[in-house]
Structures are given as structure tokens and as C-alpha cells.
Amino acid sequence: MFNIERKGEEDRKLSYNDVNCVGCGICTDVCPTSSLRLGPLVPIARGLIEMDLISVNADSCVFCGLCSIACPFESLSLEINGENIKESGNYPVWEVESKVDDEECIYCGRCYSVCPRDSIIFERNLPDSVSLIRGEISIDEEKCIYCSFCVDLCPAEAIIISNKPTSSVDLLNNSIEVDLSKCVQCGVCKRVCPENAIRQICSTCMLKEEIPKPEITGNTFIAEDSCVNCSWCSQICPVDAISVTKPFDGKLELVENETEDKICKGESCHACQDVCPCNAVTIIDGKSVTNLDFCNLCGACVTACPQDLRVLTRTGMKLENINSESWREILSTLIDGK
Amino acid sequence: MAVKIDADLCGHIQDCPVQGLCIKLCEQGAIIEEDGDVKIVPENCDDCDLCIQNCPNQAISKA
Incomplete structure (x- = not known):
């Protein structure tokens, strides 16, 4: 995290948010003064x-803002007189997005569990399971011997027994109860009861027409600032409810050279x-394999590879509204290869 | 082929900014700590070059 400032006719402030930074090095590649x-x-x-x-060299930075514009991950921002240049309309902007279609989302939560950046906020409201069931259960306390077979076998943990005498004069301190908010009328208790003390009837099948299909509601939301547009969510979504626009088109290859021992x-x-x-x-089998479906072509791995085996070829990018020729020249180096 | 360490550049754990980063990075056990210093075990090295690339003192090179 850093904030550097230059005061003058205009106040310019460059801020770096390390939480969103992925270490791709795009900012250092485009910086005209090699200050990053x-x-x-x-x-x-x-x-x-x-x-x-x-890290930044505050003495050599000219506060041009090119780094903040080139960063596809909302990690750098330049403010001029308090206004973020990305919001001014005059500067280039990344037309990238990962979005959930609320109409299509069924709230399965699979996107939430695979997101590598924990960028998905997910919650859902499920109905009580007993609202989907019909039936009756009663226990004849006269017959019950408090053996607890039913308690131990009940899959819903719905039966509560008290069968421990509290004193020598209170040998009959027994009780058995069914928690109807948990009982799913499965009948296991009835089948295991050695005294036939449990009466239970499941009428779910018989009354299935009157049991309404529950409507599951919820909220699936992708936090834009920490999302890296990798596509995990859209690839895993079973109902195609998520659309992702990645920052770059292109490919990433692993190119080995056995004669130079680059393996x-x-x-x-x-x-x-x-x-x-x-x-x-x-x-996989001792080699790095990149699934391009999930890759956003950021290039962090290219820098990290000590053997320099990774070749990134970007053929296009979604950085729009580039109005300055000199900026276009520098920014186009991002697609000329790394 | 393994790697070699330039003793003049090496921080010898104590003066290394990360107290023996190469030892921590190498998962093959090819760079180990012995008597408070860094030691190379050439037979364990598989030439991944991770240590060369990341040594904060640029003290490691191909043997």
C-alpha cells in the first residue's frame, strides 16, 4: 500500500492498493520513467x-497515471484534484466485467466455492425441510421403555429422551419427545422400537399435490474490485448465469528447449x-499445465518462471477510449508480447 | 549440474534479508542449513533455478 502526492497547479495523488494487486507487472512495463x-x-x-x-520511487514518478490506467485489477489509481482519472471520461477504461444474471441464477453457490479471489458474495434462503413433508408421529409413553434406540438412529436428531433417574426416590424421571421442527417422518424410529411404542405415518406422497414447490431466493454478487475476471465462476455455473469479459485475448504456452536444458x-x-x-x-506429470479457460493472461507466471519457459501472446485487449497517440503507443506494447 | 554460491555476496543466513531465502524456497533439499551457514547438496538439485532467480543478493549461479 502506498500513497504518493505532488502538489502544484494540480494536486496529483497516486495510490496503490496491494490487496487487489496480482503481481502481473503490467504497471512496471508501461511506466515511462521506470519508477515502479x-x-x-x-x-x-x-x-x-x-x-x-x-514499490514506487516517489522522486522519479511524474504522476502521469499511465500505470493506473494500464492496471486491469483496480490496484492503482491516480487522482487529479481529488478525482480518479478513471471516472473523468477522458482516460482509457477497461471494459471488463464478471456479472451474475439474477434472473438465471439458481443460488447453487458453486461459483462462490471456486472463486480463487473470494470475490463472490453469496447468500440464499432455503425453506424449512419440514415444510416439504406431511405426516404424523406420536409416542405412547406407557409403552416406551426409554431404551434410546430411536434417539441413536434418528437421522434428523429429532428425538429427545431423558432416562436418567435424578435420585433413588425418583426412578421414574423419564421423558421422550419428538422435535417436530426436525422430524422428517422417515419412520426409522418406528421400525427400531422394540415395544411398538411409536406411531408414525408419512403422508408426503399422498399429499404431494398440496405441498408447494419451494421458491429459493438469494443473492450472488461479484465484487468488482477484487475480481480478476478469470472465468472460474462462469465455467462452473450449471445454468449459464454468469458472463465474464476478460481483459485480454491470446494464449500462453510452455516452450521447453531440451538442448539448452530449459525444461x-x-x-x-x-x-x-x-x-x-x-x-x-x-x-500434471511433472509439468506445468495452464488451463486457458481460467487464465486472464495477466503474465505473473511469465515473470515468476525461473526458466523463462512461458510465452505469453496477447492478441487483443479490452482497454477502450484511448485518445492520446503517445499513450496508445505505450499501451499497445501490452499486446505486442511479453 | 547444480548451483554454486558466491561466498562474498551471500548473506550466510544471518545477513540475508530473508534469513536463508534459498533454503526456504528449495523443496528438493538441495540447499540446506549446516552449522548456521548455507550448504548445497548437488545430488538433490534438479536445476529448477528458483534459487538463482530469487536470491536477494544475486549470490547463486549455475555451477
Whole structure:
């Protein structure tokens, strides 16, 4: 986290939010004054060093804001007289998005459980299970011998027995109760009861027409600032309710060269896997394999690979509204290859 | 092939900014701590170069 400022005719302030930073190095690549430095990615990702991924030389920074515009991850922002330049309309903006269609979402929560950035806020309201069931249960206390077979077998933990005498003059301190908010009328208690003390009838099938299909409501929301547009959520969604626009088009390849001994060492290195913000890298049979469906082509793994085996080819980017020719020239280097 | 450490550049754990980062990074047991210093076990090294790339003192190179 840093905030640096220059006061003058305009007040300019550059802020870095380390939480959203993935260590891709796009900002350091475009900085015209080489004022930004990328820290040691792998040791930071492994928790061996505690420091920010990016550091700035405040003396050489010219506060142009190019880094904040090029950053696809909302990690850097430049304010001029208190206004973020990304909101002014004059500067380029990333037309990227990961969005949930509330009409389609069935609130299964699968996106929530796979999101590598914990960027999905998810909650749902399920009906009481007993509202989907019809039946009756009663226990004849005259017959019950308080053996607790039913208590131990009840899958819903709905039966409560008190069968311990509190004193020698109170040998009959027994009670048995069914918690009707938990009982699902399965009948296991009735079948196990040695004294036939339980009367239970399930009428769910008979009355199924009158049991309304429950409406499951909820909320699935993708937090824009921490999302890296990796597509895990949209790939896993069973009802195609999530759309993702990634920052780049292109590909990432692993290119080995055996004659120069440039070979992926997979399990012993796994630097790429550790730094990948998208959880797109897996080591399979000792080699790094990247699933491009989940990769956002940020390039962090390219920097992290000690063998320099990863070749990133970006063929397009969703950075729109580039009005300045000089900025276009610098920003286009992001798609010319790394 | 393994790696070698330049003794003049190496922080010898005590003066290393991360107290032996190479030892912590190497999962093959090819760089270990012995008598408070860094020691290379060449037979364990599989030339992944992770230590070379990340040494804060640039003290490690190919042997």
C-alpha cells in the first residue's frame, strides 16, 4: 500500500492498493520513467517475505497515471484534484466485467466455492425441510421403555429422551419427545422400537399435490474490485448465469528447449502455480499445465518462471477510449508480447 | 549440474534479508542449513533455478 502526492497547479495523488494487486507487472512495463518496481513474486506468494508486490520511487514518478490506467485489477489509481482519472471520461477504461444474471441464477453457490479471489458474495434462503413433508408421529409413553434406540438412529436428531433417574426416590424421571421442527417422518424410529411404542405415518406422497414447490431466493454478487475476471465462476455455473469479459485475448504456452536444458521442473518449482491469481495452473506429470479457460493472461507466471519457459501472446485487449497517440503507443506494447 | 554460491555476496543466513531465502524456497533439499551457514547438496538439485532467480543478493549461479 502506498500513497504518493505532488502538489502544484494540480494536486496529483497516486495510490496503490496491494490487496487487489496480482503481481502481473503490467504497471512496471508501461511506466515511462521506470519508477515502479515489481518485488520478488514467488517468495511473496509463498508467504516467505511480507512486502508489497509493487514499490514506487516517489522522486522519479511524474504522476502521469499511465500505470493506473494500464492496471486491469483496480490496484492503482491516480487522482487529479481529488478525482480518479478513471471516472473523468477522458482516460482509457477497461471494459471488463464478471456479472451474475439474477434472473438465471439458481443460488447453487458453486461459483462462490471456486472463486480463487473470494470475490463472490453469496447468500440464499432455503425453506424449512419440514415444510416439504406431511405426516404424523406420536409416542405412547406407557409403552416406551426409554431404551434410546430411536434417539441413536434418528437421522434428523429429532428425538429427545431423558432416562436418567435424578435420585433413588425418583426412578421414574423419564421423558421422550419428538422435535417436530426436525422430524422428517422417515419412520426409522418406528421400525427400531422394540415395544411398538411409536406411531408414525408419512403422508408426503399422498399429499404431494398440496405441498408447494419451494421458491429459493438469494443473492450472488461479484465484487468488482477484487475480481480478476478469470472465468472460474462462469465455467462452473450449471445454468449459464454468469458472463465474464476478460481483459485480454491470446494464449500462453510452455516452450521447453531440451538442448539448452530449459525444461519445466514442475513439482520442485511450481512458481507459476503459486503466483497465478486465477488458479489456472496445475502440475500434471511433472509439468506445468495452464488451463486457458481460467487464465486472464495477466503474465505473473511469465515473470515468476525461473526458466523463462512461458510465452505469453496477447492478441487483443479490452482497454477502450484511448485518445492520446503517445499513450496508445505505450499501451499497445501490452499486446505486442511479453 | 547444480548451483554454486558466491561466498562474498551471500548473506550466510544471518545477513540475508530473508534469513536463508534459498533454503526456504528449495523443496528438493538441495540447499540446506549446516552449522548456521548455507550448504548445497548437488545430488538433490534438479536445476529448477528458483534459487538463482530469487536470491536477494544475486549470490547463486549455475555451477
